[in-house]
Amino acid sequence: MLFEKIVVRALRTLSFLMFVVMIVVVFAQVLLRYFFGMPLAWSDELSRLLLVWVSFMGVTLVHYSDVGHPAVTFLVDKLPNAPREIVDAVLNVLLIVGFAAIFKASLEYTVTNHRFVSAVLHYPNSVKYAVVPLSMALMVIKSLERTIVDFKKLMKNG
Numbered sequence: 001m002l003f004e005k006i007v008v009r010a011l012r013t014l015s016f017l018m019f020v021v022m023i024v025v026v027f028a029q030v031l032l033r034y035f036f037g038m039p040l041a042w043s044d045e046l047s048r049l050l051l052v053w054v055s056f057m058g059v060t061l062v063h064y065s066d067v068g069h070p071a072v073t074f075l076v077d078k079l080p081n082a083p084r085e086i087v088d089a090v091l092n093v094l095l096i097v098g099f100a101a102i103f104k105a106s107l108e109y110t111v112t113n114h115r116f117v118s119a120v121l122h123y124p125n126s127v128k129y130a131v132v133p134l135s136m137a138l139m140v141i142k143s144l145e146r147t148i149v150d151f152k153k154l155m156k157n158g
Contacts, residue, residue, distance in 0.1 A: 004145075007138060008064050015057045022050040042120045049118075049128055056135040063139045082157060089150035095143045103136035 029043035062069055076087050110133055114126035 004064060004142070008061065011057045011061050011064070011138075015054050015061065018050045018054050018057075022047050022054065025050075045118055045120045049123075052128060053131045056131040060135045060138050064142055082154075085150060085153050085157065089147060089154060092143050092147040092150055096140055096147065099136045099140045099143060103133050103140065106132035106136060 033039040110126045110129040116125045
C-alpha cells in the first residue's frame with residue numbers, strides 16, 4: 001500500500017510538472033515564432049519528449065486507480081459472482097502477460113537506442129523510450145496485486 005501511494009504521488013507530481021513545462025515551452029515557441037520571428041530550435045523536441053512521458057505516466061496512473069481503464073463489461077456483468085471473479089482473475093493474468101511482453105521488448109529497444117542521441121538537445125534516445133518499460137513494470141506490479149486479491153477471493157468463496 002505504501003509502495004502504491006509513493007508510485008501514485010510520484011506519477012502525479014512528475015506528470016503535472018512535465019505537463020506544465022510542455023505548455024510553457026509550446027506557448028513560448030508560438031510567441032517567439034509568430035510574434036518575434038525567433039523560433040526555438042529545441043522546443044518541438046522537448047515538447048514531444050514530455051508528451052510521450054506524460055502520456056505513459058497517465059496510462060499508468062489510470063491503471064493504479066480504482067476505476068481502471070475503460071472496459072466493455074456488459075457480458076461479464078451478467079455472470080454470477082464466482083464466474084465473474086474467475087474472469088477477473090484470468091483477465092489480470094492476461095494483462096500481466098501482455099505488460100511483461102511489452103516490458104521486455106521496450107527494455108531491449110531502450111537499451112539498443114541508448115547510443116543514439118536526439119537531434120537538437122543531444123540527450124540519449126533511451127531517455128525518450130525509458131518511460132515504456134518503466135510504465136509496463138509498474139502496471140505488472142499493480143496487476144499482480146489485483147490477481148492475488150482475485151485469487152484470494154476465489155479461494156475464500158470456494
